[in-house]
Structure formats: C-alpha cells, structure tokens
Amino acid sequence: MRVVGRFSLLAAVAAYATNSNAQAVDPGVRRAAADNTTPAPLPGLGSDEVSFFEDGLLRFNAVEVVTGATTTQGNGLGPRFNSNQCASCHLQPNVGGSSPAANPLIGVANADGASNSIPWFITANGPVREARFVRSSGVYDGGVHNLFVVTGRADAGSCNIAQPDFGSAGDPLTGSGGNSNVVFRIPTPIFGAGLIEAIPDSAILANMYANTAQKGQAGVKGRANSIQGGNANLSANDGTITRFGWKAQNKSLLMFAGEAYNVEMGISNQLFPQERDETPGCQGGYSTPNDTNNFPLTAAATPATAVLSDIEAFADFMRLLAPPTPAPATASTINGRAQFAAVGCALCHTPAFTTGIAMASGSSTHPSAALSGVAVNLYSDLLVHHMGQGLADGLTQGAAGPDEFRTAPLWGVGQRVFFMHDGRSSNLLAAIRAHSSPGSEANLVIQQFESLSGAQQQDILNFLRSL
Numbered sequence: 231m232r233v234v235g236r237f238s239l240l241a242a243v244a245a246y247a248t249n250s251n252a253q254a255v256d257p258g259v260r261r262a263a264a265d266n267t268t269p270a271p272l273p274g275l276g277s278d279e280v281s282f283f284e285d286g287l288l289r290f291n292a293v294e295v296v297t298g299a300t301t302t303q304g305n306g307l308g309p310r311f312n313s314n315q316c317a318s319c320h321l322q323p324n325v326g327g328s329s330p331a332a333n334p335l336i337g338v339a340n341a342d343g344a345s346n347s348i349p350w351f352i353t354a355n356g357p358v359r360e361a362r363f364v365r366s367s368g369v370y371d372g373g374v375h376n377l378f379v380v381t382g383r384a385d386a387g388s389c390n391i392a393q394p395d396f397g398s399a400g401d402p403l404t405g406s407g408g409n410s411n412v413v414f415r416i417p418t419p420i421f422g423a424g425l426i427e428a429i430p431d432s433a434i435l436a437n438m439y440a441n442t443a444q445k446g447q448a449g450v451k452g453r454a455n456s457i458q459g460g461n462a463n464l465s466a467n468d469g470t471i472t473r474f475g476w477k478a479q480n481k482s483l484l485m486f487a488g489e490a491y492n493v494e495m496g497i498s499n500q501l502f503p504q505e506r507d508e509t510p511g512c513q514g515g516y517s518t519p520n521d522t523n524n525f526p527l528t529a530a531a532t533p534a535t536a537v538l539s540d541i542e543a544f545a546d547f548m549r550l551l552a553p554p555t556p557a558p559a560t561a562s563t564i565n566g567r568a569q570f571a572a573v574g575c576a577l578c579h580t581p582a583f584t585t586g587i588a589m590a591s592g593s594s595t596h597p598s599a600a601l602s603g604v605a606v607n608l609y610s611d612l613l614v615h616h617m618g619q620g621l622a623d624g625l626t627q628g629a630a631g632p633d634e635f636r637t638a639p640l641w642g643v644g645q646r647v648f649f650m651h652d653g654r655s656s657n658l659l660a661a662i663r664a665h666s667s668p669g670s671e672a673n674l675v676i677q678q679f680e681s682l683s684g685a686q687q688q689d690i691l692n693f694l695r696s697l
Contacts, residue, residue: 254687256658257695259331260557260644265323270552272424274600278534279550285535286547290316290325294495295342296385296514305521305540306514308496309389309507310376312360313338316544319358319417319494323645326551328419329358331647338378345382350399351414352377357653359405359414360494361396364624372625374493375412380512389512404654413623414652415476421642422553423474424598425606427483428585431471434612437580448574449674451616466628473612476651477630487544497521499541550598553607554642557696566693569686574675578637579609609640609697620667623651633669644695658691 264270271283293315294307307314317325318334336354339346351359363371375394380386400408445451465472465481474480480489488501498505499521505513521540535543557563570576588602614634622633630636635651643649649661666676679687 252684252688254659254684254691256660256691259323259647260695262323262555262557262645264555265645267324269324269326269421271550272552272598272600275550275598279598279600281533282535282538282543282546283550285533285538286543286545286550287325289540289543290320290547292316294497296380296383296389297387305497306516308378308380308386308514309391309505309509309512310379311496312374312377312494313358314341314495316490316495320420322647326419326421326548327642328646329416329648329653331355333358335377342383342385344378344380344386346378346393349377349396350408351396351402351405351412353402356403357416357648359416359653361394362413362415362623362625363394364411364413370626372627376493376496376506380514386514387511389509391507391509391512405652406654413625416648416651416653418474418476419554419639419642419646420548421551422606422608423483423486423551424549424601425553425585425604426473426608426612426639427549428601428604429473429583429606429612430586433583434471434473437583437611438613441577444574445577448577450574450577450671471612472628473636475627476635477625477627478612478614478636479627479630482545483548484541484545487541487548491521491541491544497540500539501541550600554645554697556607556641557644559696560692562689563693563696565686566689566691566696569682569690570693573678573682573690575679575690576609577675578611578613578615578672579640580611580637581609582607607641609643610637613637615671616669617665617672618667618670620664620670621650622669640694641697644697658694659687 269287271280275283294305295314296307313319313335318338320326320328321330321334322328333352333354333356335352335358336348339348349361351361360374361377362373363375365371377393379391379393381390381392396412397409400406405414464470467481470481472478472481474483474486480486485501488499491497491499492502492506496506498519500519500523503519505518523539523542524537527537538546570579583606585601585604585606588599614630614636616633617635618633621635624632626632643658647656649655649658650664655661655664662679663676665672679690682690
C-alpha cells in the first residue's frame with residue numbers, strides 16, 4: 231500500500247470512517263455577505279496605497295470603446311477583442327474573481343452595433359472563455375484568436391475585418407465534441423495576487439524539494455515550467471520563478487496586466503507595444519502603443535495616480551487586493567481538511583506560504599508593509615504538473631507542455647462557478663475526478679479519494695467550498 235504523509239490509505243479510512251455510505255455531492259457556490267460588493271483592499275494599507283488601489287479599481291471597471299474617452303481615458307478597443315472591460319471577466323463573486331454565472335460576453339458581442347456572431351462555445355449560462363488555436367495552416371499556433379471584432383460598431387468607422395472561424399460546434403457548456411483545434415481558457419481569479427507575487431523564490435523552491443519521498447510514493451513529480459536550470463517555472467528573461475496564469479507563464483502582475491490588455495481588449499501598451507492586428511482604418515485614430523504613461527501633468531491639483539498608465543493601475547489594484555475570506559470552520563470542514571491532506575491533495579495544493587519581509591528605507595517601507603511577512607493561504611505550490619490526457623490542451627507555454635498546468639490556488643474556490651482551465655464543469659466533485667486520466671500525476675491521489683466513504687468525500691467537498 232502506498233503511503234501519503236503520515237497516513238496510509240487504510241489508516242486514513244479507519245481514522246475518519248463513518249457509518250454513512252451516502253454519495254457525496256457538491257454543496258454548490260458558497261454565498262457570502264460580501265458578494266457583489268466593492269472588493270476590499272489588503273488590511274494595513276496606508277492612505278496613499280488606498281488611493282492607488284481605488285484608482286486601479288476605477289480603471290478595472292472602465293468600459294473601453296473604439297474611439298472616444300472611457301470613464302478614465304481613451305485607449306481604443308480592438309480591433310480584435312474578447313471583452314471591453316477587465317471586470318466583465320473577473321466578476322465572481324465580485325470584481326477580482328473569475329467567470330460569473332451570467333456570461334457578460336453575450337452582451338459584449340453586439341454592443342454599439344457590432345456585427346459579431348456569438349461563437350458556439352459562448353453561452354448565456356456558460357463560462358467566459360478565450361479561444362486558442364492549437365495549429366494554423368498546418369503549423370503549431372498556440373495563440374489567442376479573439377472572439378470578436380469591431381466591425382459594424384458605431385464608433386469603428388469603416389473598419390471591416392472578419393471574425394475567426396471557430397469550426398464545427400460541440401457541446402456549448404463542456405466544449406467537447408467540437409472543433410478539436412480550438413481550446414479554451416477561463417479567467418483566473420486575482421484576489422490576493424499581490425501576496426502571491428511577494429512570495430520569495432526560495433520559499434517556492436524549498437517547498438518543491440520538501441517531502442520528496444511522500445511525493446514520489448504518490449506519483450507527484452512536479453516537473454516545472456523551466457526555461458533554464460531545471461528548477462521551477464523559470465523566466466526566460468531573468469531566470470526567476472514565474473507564477474501567474476494557467477501554465478505559470480507570467481512573471482509579474484504588471485506583465486499579467488499588460489498581456490491581458492493587449493490580448494483580451496486589443497489595447498497595446500508599453501509592455502506589448504505592437505498592435506496584434508495592424509489593419510489600416512481599424513485603430514480608432516490612436517497612436518501605438520495605445521496605453522502609456524500620462525505626461526505632462528499640468529495641474530497642481532492632479533492626483534499622483536493620474537500619471538500611471540492603465541496597466542500600471544491594473545497591477546496596483548491586483549497587488550493591493552485582499553485575498554478571499556474563508557467561511558468559519560465546522561466539524562465537517564475540519565475533518566475535510568484532514569482528509570484533504572491524508573489522501574495527498576496537499577502535496578500539490580500547498581496550504582500556505584509566507585511573503586518576504588519588507589526592508590526599511592528611511593521613513594518609508596518598500597515593498598508595502600501590508601505585503602510583508604504575511605501568511606498566504608493559497609493552497610498551491612505554484613508549480614506545473616502533468617495532468618494527463620484528459621486535461622491536455624495541446625499548448626506549450628515556456629517549457630510547460632501540452633498536459634502541464636500550474637496547481638490552481640484553491641483559496642476562494644468555494645465561491646467559483648466554473649472549474650478547470652477551460653471551465654468544462656460547474657461541479658466541484660466532477661472537477662476533482664477530472665484530475666485522473668492516463669499520464670496524470672494525480673492518479674494515485676484520486677484513487678485514494680475514491681476509496682473514501684461518501685461521508686468522508688463530502689467532508690472534503692464541504693472543506694473546499696468553505697475556502
């Protein structure tokens with residue numbers, strides 16, 4: 231019998247067995263008083279930091295148009311885009327989360343007279359998705375092909391470009407059975423993202439090398455998205471650890487923001503300065519890059535935040551955004567947490583890290599004291615793992631191959647509607663079982679989960695929905 235941690239499967243079952251054989255069910259999305267309210271900043275921020283957080287939130291909520299000013303500044307939507315607002319994709323349970331239950335892309339598709347057709351995998355009750363093509367013209371592609379174009383919008387002038395062809399339709403909710411060359415990604419939540427950014431590389435590496443015997447027995451290898459050195463998600467730019475995105479492909483929140491602004495809304499910026507589509511007459515009259523620092527500041531009363539580009543403001547908002555708040559513990563969730571560790575889930579879903587310690591500099595502290603020495607209860611090792619044929623998307627990002635994904639942080643999972651990288655399921659139990667397929671590092675862990683009683687599985691589900 232394989233042993234995971236201090237518990238064998240037999241011991242774990244014996245320790246937590248009950249008389250109930252009822253089948254476990256997903257309790258469903260956990261509701262909280264803070265749902266659909268203004269998102270909270272990190273505790274302990276100074277007044278200046280709060281002003282930058284609020285400025286970033288304002289811009290995160292701004293609706294972009296092709297020509298003319300948004301609620302903050304005009305940057306020029308498109309000409310190809312997936313949505314017109316950061317918050318439309320990050321909205322569950324409030325701004326900063328993931329895909330909401332009511333899909334905002336249905337309204338975005340034909341806003342302001344646009345002539346877009348709604349792709350077969352975008353439905354009113356399905357997840358927000360971006361589409362990537364595995365191959366184009368017979369060669370590897372892997373890039374995002376935007377869902378919509380500005381053609382037909384009242385503010386798009388004579389621009390006339392066509393939507394991509396997404397091929398034959400399949401199941402609109404799961405995505406299965408359709409064009410196999412099109413694969414999907416859903417938005418990752420950004421609650422507590424600044425805390426994740428502030429975890430030292432050394433802490434991630436130490437955790438990766440910890441409990442190697444137990445990980446080996448469970449089949450957890452944790453082969454990382456390494457460009458050089460073979461250690462962990464190493465950035466091709468400077469060799470440090472990358473940690474954001476479904477394949478841990480992005481190094482920082484600023485890069486995360488810059489890529490999303492360009493790829494999801496078609497707005498070039500100082501990190502990604504070229505337009506993805508340079509068709510003449512489709513640029514809305516804006517110079518390239520569209521989003522830049524705002525100089526000069528001519529009025530003495532102008533707030534300090536006004537000089538920032540949008541991507542810098544987005545990054546500040548994400549960096550200073552509070553993490554999810556878990557529900558109060560119950561006997562079931564306490565037992566579920568123990569079971570979660572006993573079967574081996576915590577070998578990849580590391581319960582917690584601690585951010586680095588800020589260094590004092592004169593009368594100020596950098597980085598923010600609110601990010602210094604803080605527990606990060608994210609339930610992820612921030613590494614990439616082989617997840618097998620069942621989840622493979624055929625894409626390579628960095629050195630993370632077709633079936634490799636970052637361990638998804640589980641904090642806040644209780645309030646998510648859709649699961650897995652492509653949003654294929656809204657059922658948490660189904661999402662757990664999807665971890666098992668030929669070649670997955672989670673196979674033995676899922677076998678142990680399946681060997682638990684229905685009551686024990688229910689406790690794990692209740693624990694996860696409490697996060």
